[in-house]
Amino acid sequence: MNDVVTDPITENDRSWEEVVRVANEGSVEELSELLDSMSVAEQAYVFSHMEDDAEAVVLRRLPAEDAADLIGHFNESEAARMIQLLESQAAATILQEMPIDEQADVIGDLPEKEAEAILQELPQQNADNVRELTAYPDNVAGGMMVVEMLRFRSEMTVAEVIDEINRGAEHYTDLDVRYAYVCDDEGRLVGVLPMQNLLFVKRYRKLGEIMIKDPLSVRTTAPLEELAEFFESHVYLGVPVVDDDGVLKGVLHREAVQYEEVRAAENDYLKSQGIVGGEELRTMPVWLRSRRRLSWLSINIFLNLGAAAVIAYFQETLESVIALAVFLPIISDMSGCSGNQAVAVSMRELSLGIIRPTEFFRVWWKEFTVGLINGSVLGGLIAVVAVLFDGNPYLGVVVGVALCLNTLIAVSIGGVVPLLLKRFGFDPAVASGPLLTTVTDMCGFFLVLGLATVMLSRLT
Amino acid sequence: MNDVVTDPITENDRSWEEVVRVANEGSVEELSELLDSMSVAEQAYVFSHMEDDAEAVVLRRLPAEDAADLIGHFNESEAARMIQLLESQAAATILQEMPIDEQADVIGDLPEKEAEAILQELPQQNADNVRELTAYPDNVAGGMMVVEMLRFRSEMTVAEVIDEINRGAEHYTDLDVRYAYVCDDEGRLVGVLPMQNLLFVKRYRKLGEIMIKDPLSVRTTAPLEELAEFFESHVYLGVPVVDDDGVLKGVLHREAVQYEEVRAAENDYLKSQGIVGGEELRTMPVWLRSRRRLSWLSINIFLNLGAAAVIAYFQETLESVIALAVFLPIISDMSGCSGNQAVAVSMRELSLGIIRPTEFFRVWWKEFTVGLINGSVLGGLIAVVAVLFDGNPYLGVVVGVALCLNTLIAVSIGGVVPLLLKRFGFDPAVASGPLLTTVTDMCGFFLVLGLATVMLSRLT
Numbered sequence: 001m002n003d004v005v006t007d008p009i010t011e012n013d014r015s016w017e018e019v020v021r022v023a024n025e026g027s028v029e030e031l032s033e034l035l036d037s038m039s040v041a042e043q044a045y046v047f048s049h050m051e052d053d054a055e056a057v058v059l060r061r062l063p064a065e066d067a068a069d070l071i072g073h074f075n076e077s078e079a080a081r082m083i084q085l086l087e088s089q090a091a092a093t094i095l096q097e098m099p100i101d102e103q104a105d106v107i108g109d110l111p112e113k114e115a116e117a118i119l120q121e122l123p124q125q126n127a128d129n130v131r132e133l134t135a136y137p138d139n140v141a142g143g144m145m146v147v148e149m150l151r152f153r154s155e156m157t158v159a160e161v162i163d164e165i166n167r168g169a170e171h172y173t174d175l176d177v178r179y180a181y182v183c184d185d186e187g188r189l190v191g192v193l194p195m196q197n198l199l200f201v202k203r204y205r206k207l208g209e210i211m212i213k214d215p216l217s218v219r220t221t222a223p224l225e226e227l228a229e230f231f232e233s234h235v236y237l238g239v240p241v242v243d244d245d246g247v248l249k250g251v252l253h254r255e256a257v258q259y260e261e262v263r264a265a266e267n268d269y270l271k272s273q274g275i276v277g278g279e280e281l282r283t284m285p286v287w288l289r290s291r292r293r294l295s296w297l298s299i300n301i302f303l304n305l306g307a308a309a310v311i312a313y314f315q316e317t318l319e320s321v322i323a324l325a326v327f328l329p330i331i332s333d334m335s336g337c338s339g340n341q342a343v344a345v346s347m348r349e350l351s352l353g354i355i356r357p358t359e360f361f362r363v364w365w366k367e368f369t370v371g372l373i374n375g376s377v378l379g380g381l382i383a384v385v386a387v388l389f390d391g392n393p394y395l396g397v398v399v400g401v402a403l404c405l406n407t408l409i410a411v412s413i414g415g416v417v418p419l420l421l422k423r424f425g426f427d428p429a430v431a432s433g434p435l436l437t438t439v440t441d442m443c444g445f446f447l448v449l450g451l452a453t454v455m456l457s458r459l460t
Numbered sequence: 461m462n463d464v465v466t467d468p469i470t471e472n473d474r475s476w477e478e479v480v481r482v483a484n485e486g487s488v489e490e491l492s493e494l495l496d497s498m499s500v501a502e503q504a505y506v507f508s509h510m511e512d513d514a515e516a517v518v519l520r521r522l523p524a525e526d527a528a529d530l531i532g533h534f535n536e537s538e539a540a541r542m543i544q545l546l547e548s549q550a551a552a553t554i555l556q557e558m559p560i561d562e563q564a565d566v567i568g569d570l571p572e573k574e575a576e577a578i579l580q581e582l583p584q585q586n587a588d589n590v591r592e593l594t595a596y597p598d599n600v601a602g603g604m605m606v607v608e609m610l611r612f613r614s615e616m617t618v619a620e621v622i623d624e625i626n627r628g629a630e631h632y633t634d635l636d637v638r639y640a641y642v643c644d645d646e647g648r649l650v651g652v653l654p655m656q657n658l659l660f661v662k663r664y665r666k667l668g669e670i671m672i673k674d675p676l677s678v679r680t681t682a683p684l685e686e687l688a689e690f691f692e693s694h695v696y697l698g699v700p701v702v703d704d705d706g707v708l709k710g711v712l713h714r715e716a717v718q719y720e721e722v723r724a725a726e727n728d729y730l731k732s733q734g735i736v737g738g739e740e741l742r743t744m745p746v747w748l749r750s751r752r753r754l755s756w757l758s759i760n761i762f763l764n765l766g767a768a769a770v771i772a773y774f775q776e777t778l779e780s781v782i783a784l785a786v787f788l789p790i791i792s793d794m795s796g797c798s799g800n801q802a803v804a805v806s807m808r809e810l811s812l813g814i815i816r817p818t819e820f821f822r823v824w825w826k827e828f829t830v831g832l833i834n835g836s837v838l839g840g841l842i843a844v845v846a847v848l849f850d851g852n853p854y855l856g857v858v859v860g861v862a863l864c865l866n867t868l869i870a871v872s873i874g875g876v877v878p879l880l881l882k883r884f885g886f887d888p889a890v891a892s893g894p895l896l897t898t899v900t901d902m903c904g905f906f907l908v909l910g911l912a913t914v915m916l917s918r919l920t
Contacts, residue, residue, distance in 0.1 A: 040692045041813040048814035073692070075812065232500045232533070258718040265725035266808070272729060273804035274797050280805050281814065282826040290833040293801050297834060300797050301841060304790045311786045312849070318785055325778055325785040326771045329901065330764045332789050337734050337760050341753050344733035345740050348726070352535065353501040354508035354741065366742040373750040374757060381761060389772070441789065 016046040016054075023058045031058065032066050040073045047074070047082065048283050056085040059094065068097035071106070077279040080109035088114070092121035100126070101146045101250075104133035141227055142220035144260055145241045145250030150180035154190055154208035158201055181240055181248055182211045189217055189240050189248040217242045220249050224264060225353075227257045268347065271429040274300075303434055307332070307441035314449035321459045323390045324452055327382070327399045331448055334378060334403060335410040335440040342367050342414030343432045350422060357423035360416050367415035371408040379404030394458040402447035410440040476506045476514075483518045491518065492526050500533045507534070507542065508743050516545040519554065528557035531566070537739040540569035548574070552581035560586070561606045561710075564593035601687055602680035604720055605701045605710030610640035614650055614668035618661055641700055641708055642671045649677055649700050649708040677702045680709050684724060685813070687717045728807065731889040734760075763894055767792070767901035774909035781919045783850045784912055787842070787859045791908055794838060794863060795870040795900040802827050802874030803892045810882060817883035820876050827875035831868040839864030854918040862907035870900040 022031050035043065035058075047055060059067050059082065071079045071094065083091045083106055095103045095118065107115045107130055115134075119127045129147060136142030152161055161180070180198075182191040191211030201210050217240045218230060230239065231254045241250045270279070277292030311318065311328065318324055346363060349355040355363060383400025387393055414436050418428035421435075452459055482491050495503065495518075507515055507530075519527050519542065531539045531554065543551045543566055555563045555578065567575045567590055575594075579587045589607060596602030612621055621640070640658075642651040651671030661670050677700045678690060690699065691714045698713045730739070737752030771778065771788065778784055806823060809815040815823060843860025847853055874896050878888035881895075912919055 039689060041689045044812060044814050045816070048809075078812075078814075229499060229501045254715075255718070258715070258722065262718065262721045262725055265722055265729065266811070269725065269729035269732060270804050270808060272732060273800040275801055275804045275808075279808070281809060281812075282805065282823065283814070286826075286829045286833070290830045293798070293830065294834055294837055296801070297794065297797055297838060298841070301790065301794055301838060304793050305845065308786045308790055311789070312783075315782055315786070319779070319782045322775055322779045322782075323772075325788070326768045326775070328785070329771070329789055329792050329905075330761070330768055332793070333764050333897065333901075334757065334761055337757055338753070340733040341735055341756070344730050344735045345742065348730060348735075348739070349508075349741060351726070352504060352538075352741075354504050354538075354743070356505070363742065366746075369746045370750045370753065373746070374754055377754055378757060378761060381758070385765065437793065441793075445789075 016050045019046055019058060020050060020054045023054065023061055028061055028063065031061055032063070035062070035066070035070060043070060043073055044078070048078070048281070052085055055082060059086055060090060064093045065097045067094045072098055072102055075279075076105045076109045077281060078283070079106045081281075081283060083118070084110065084114055088117040089121050091118050096122060096126060099146060099148055100129045101133060101148075104130045105138075108134040108138070136220060139224045139260060139264065140220065141218050141222040141241045141252050142249065144227070144256040145220075145252045146256075147250040149251045150195075151248060152180055152182055152193075152207055154182045154184060154206065154211065156207050157203065158198055158205050158207070158210070159203040161207065162198060162203070179238065179251075180207075181251070182207045183248050186245075187248060188246040189215065189242050191215060192240065215240065217246075217248075218252060219244070224257070224260055227252065228261055229353075231257055265351075268429040271427070272343075272433055274433075276430050300434055300437075303438040304441075306438055307445060310442050310445040311449065314445075314453060317449050317453045317456060320456060321395070321452055323386075323392075323395060324398075324448060326389070327386060328445060328448060330382065331399065331403050331406060331444040332441045334382075335406045335444050336437050338371070338374060338378075338407045339410035339414035339436045339440050340433065342371075342411040343418055343428075343436060346415050346418040347428060347432075350418060350428070355419070357419045360419055363415045363419060364412055367411040368408065371411035374411070375404040375407030378407055392459060394455055398451045398455060398459070399448060402444065402451055406440060406444040406447055409443050410436070413439055476510045479506055479518060480510060480514045483514065483521055488521055488523065491521055492523070495522075495526070495530060503530065503533055504538070508538070508741070512545050515542060519546055520550060524553045525557045527554045532558055532562055535739075536565045536569045537741060538743070539566045541741075541743060543578070544570065544574055548577035549581050551578050556582060556586060559606060559608055560589045561593060561604075564590045565598075568594040568598070596680060599684045599720060599724065600680065601678050601682040601701045601712050602709065604687070604716040605680075605712045606716075607710040609711045610655075611708060612640055612642055612653075612667055614642045614644060614666065614671065616667050617663065618658055618665050618667070618670070619663040621667065622658060622663070639698070639711075640667075641711070642667045643708050646705075647708060648706040649675065649702050651675060652700065675700060677706075677708075678712060679704070684717070684720055687712065688721055689813075691717055725811075728889040731887070732803075732893055734893075736890050760894055760897075763898040764901075766898055767905060770902050770905040771909065774905075774913060777909050777913045777916060780916060781855070781912055783846075783855060784858075784908060786849070787846060788905060788908060790842065791859065791863055791866060791904040792901045794842075795866045795904050796897050798831070798834060798838075798867045799870035799874035799896045799900050800893065802831075802871040803878055803888075803896060806875050806878040807888060807892075810878060810888070815879070817879045820879060823875045823879060824872055827871040828868065831871035834871070835864040835867030838867055852919060854915055858911045858915060858919070859908060862904065862911055866900060866904040866907055869903050870896070873899055 019034060022034050026034075038046070050058075062070065071082055074082070083095070086094070095106065098106070103126075107118060110118070119130065122130065133142070133147065138144070150165070152164075180193045180195060181189060182193060184190050191207070191213050192215040193207060193211045197210060216234070218227060220241055220243050236254070238251050238253045240248055241252050243249050274293070274296045276296050280289050280292060282289070346355070350357070379400040382403050383396035386399045387396035414432070417435055418432050421428040421431050479494060482494050498506070510518075522530065531542055534542070543555070546554070555566065558566070563586075567578060570578070579590065582590065593602070593607065598604070610625070612624075640653045640655060641649060642653060644650050651667070651673050652675040653667060653671045657670060676694070678687060680701055680703050696714070698711050700708055701710045701712050703709050734753070734756045736756050740749050740752060742749070806815070810817070839860040842863050843856035846859045847856035874892070877895055878892050881888040881891050
């Protein structure tokens with residue numbers, strides 16, 4: 001089904017010129033109001049279309065809290081790009097208004113030098129917290145958790161807790177206060193306490209007596225797949241995150257895991273298309289975009305030479321039967337298409353957990369049967385085309401048999417390669433495509449030209 | 461960064477043989493217990509590895525409620541496959557235990573005949589509700605909403621509402637009861653009522669007086685992008701869904717939108733790899749998988765013939781300078797890689813809403829600058845290779861200039877094509893790739909062979 005074309009912004013367009021004008025001529029209140037009146041999508045659109053200088057003016061003029069809100073709406077790479085427009089002190093002032101985990105997301109996306117400069121400007125405790133968080137990869141619990149939460153020691157009484165909450169009421173309203181977490185003197189998680197329970201118990205009781213003991217938790221190092229599985233199997237909206245010693249480090253919300261799942265799926269798509277050096281947006285500098293894309297392209301051109309070498313090896317055959325040159329790119333492209341389909345299905349089944357990275361034979365057999373049908377159909381089609389084109393039935397046999405066999409090879413490799421890569425710790429989304437293309441091109445060219453060499457007397 | 465290899469299942473493996481054994485020899489209780497003890501991932505793995513007959517035995521032996529729970533854990537295509545293993549009456553008995561929206565998801569994934577047979581077996585009201593829901597596409601509010609909710613008329617008093625809730629307590633505990641929705645006599649949404657407010661008001665008051673009036677709502681036809689934007693801009697966990705007349709049709713939860721976002725991103729990846737006829741899992745029958753893949757491949761083979769025709773047109777040039785045949789597949793593949801990178805960035809920017817489908821020129825210019833750098837580098841590289849391979853500097857000039865120019869063409873087309881397709885209501889994830897490949901192949905072959913024809917005297 002085609003996506004419905006919708007552009008809810010168009011009807012109510014506010015051009016970036018208006019934001020620039022108000023930033024330069026209006027009051028701070030007008031600027032805040034104008035930005036507040038925009039949807040998140042409008043803000044993202046406007047800031048991706050403004051000149052860098054104009055963006056910096058807006059960020060500098062806004063109260064730090066409003067600027068933090070604004071930047072918090074954008075995805076991490078866009079937020080990092082905007083923060084880099086400011087001097088490190090101004091950047092630090094804005095970042096301080098964000099929750100620690102969001103600070104870490106943005107700072108983690110900055111080049112090391114810029115990140116360090118901003119960390120220097122942050123208060124020591126804040127900087128240390130950010131440093132601890134940026135050490136975790138984005139796709140493990142430590143990289144997705146929030147670190148601000150209600151955390152109390154088990155000897156505290158209900159009265160003490162209520163007192164503390166009341167004193168910090170302003171701060172706590174920003175947090176997800178469904179649960180409080182109870183720790184021992186070493187900071188180890190020993191219990192959780194649904195907040196509403198505080199209302200139903202005597203005020204002199206200690207948390208250690210009324211908490212739910214031995215609560216479920218996940219490790220800081222738990223990977224996305226395990227966390228997705230956790231939230232699929234449990235109805236909780238959040239789960240405490242602990243380190244190897246059981247010390248409470250943060251809280252992971254269901255929503256953060258879902259957000260990361262969207263990102264992982266989007267990244268798989270980007271990587272399969274050759275965007276592998278990190279997110280690219282056209283607001284980034286040309287040299288950076290060019291360099292990242294080239295790193296991928298240069299590996300591919302090198303791999304392509306391998307396939308070209310096969311053609312070079314059979315140059316004499318090609319010279320005798322020049323019609324073969326017309327069919328080489330078709331064989332290469334069609335095998336690539338068939339193989340990519342098999343790659344995609346393996347990636348899907350791996351992500352659903354319904355195949356394991358060790359089930360080579362099962363996957364190969366399931367691909368072989370489909371490849372046999374599709375190879376025969378495609379081989380038959382191309383054979384007919386070759387005979388119509390050249391008049392020589394043997395040319396049809398050569399290209400038809402070659403495409404049929406190479407389809408079988410392509411789906412076999414395409415199905416199994418993602419499992420192998422995964423099994424040995426590589427990222428199948430990045431590496432499957434080029435590996436597949438190289439091998440199927442080499443095999444395809446070898447099959448066409450090898451068969452032609454054997455049947456050369458019939459072809460000329 | 462490489463994905464961490466984790467396979468939480470392996471340590472605690474329960475082979476599908478055990479499930480089959482217990483299904484055949486154990487009691488119903490043992491079977492329920494065994495399945496209950498498995499994580500969702502284990503269940504998915506086990507049922508994708510059992511024989512169809514064995515799966516059917518398990519589903520028939522389980523109490524309908526447990527079978528519904530089990531099937532509810534799987535994704536829609538897998539659930540639909542399992543339901544098809546049963547006679548329509550048994551299938552209907554199980555489906556009835558699911559919420560209406562899940563029933564609709566599964567039935568919507570069945571072939572029309574099977575779907576109709578099951579609908580016949582469902583109670584009339586239930587079947588009508590399912591029919592209404594299956595009419596919505598998956599990616600609009602109507603296709604994602606739940607239809608079971610607390611809904612009261614505005615003339616009702618608080619006492620009547622509390623009474624009704626108490627009578628249906630068992631049913632209501634399954635629902636998300638944070639809000640009740642208030643409708644007029646025609647079913648039009650007129651207010652919402654946070655449930656806890658019922659506790660603080662006099663029991664004789666009418667809902668119309670105490671509800672929040674004119675609540676936010678979304679249309680049944682609102683597309684995914686608009687809904688994602690809604691939940692980005694508002695903190696609510698759910699929003700009422702109304703039809704064009706304002707009649708309350710269901711409630712849309714934030715989680716359902718996020719789930720659909722994951723699915724959309726996964727589908728973009730699958731479609732870009734040529735899985736376009738609907739989800740494919742290797743548990744599906746070979747003929748179905750083969751047919752769906754072939755529909756895509758046969759379009760591609762046809763498009764490939766266009767590019768091959770360009771080579772055929774220049775056959776004489778090729779015959780004179782056979783070394784050109786070695787470089788044709790490289791030009792084709794490298795241009796495809798460069799173009800796909802541009803496609804991916806456009807898809808990403810479209811999904812982030814930071815470009816609009818009308819901004820051809822902006823996107824083209826941003827691509828042109830990168831293409832100029834990358835084309836020069838790649839063209840230079842391939843020129844050096846050609847000279848080393850053949851010894852003739854003019855061959856280097858021909859393939860180098862051709863690859864440079866064709867890289868510019870590829871990134872221009874790759875950047876703009878997704879916008880054009882989107883603008884005119886086509887799905888850019890499906891169609892961008894083949895369109896791009898065909899045009900860049902034709903241009904690439906034309907450039908190499910055309911240049912070679914012009915410089916033929918220098919090349920031979």
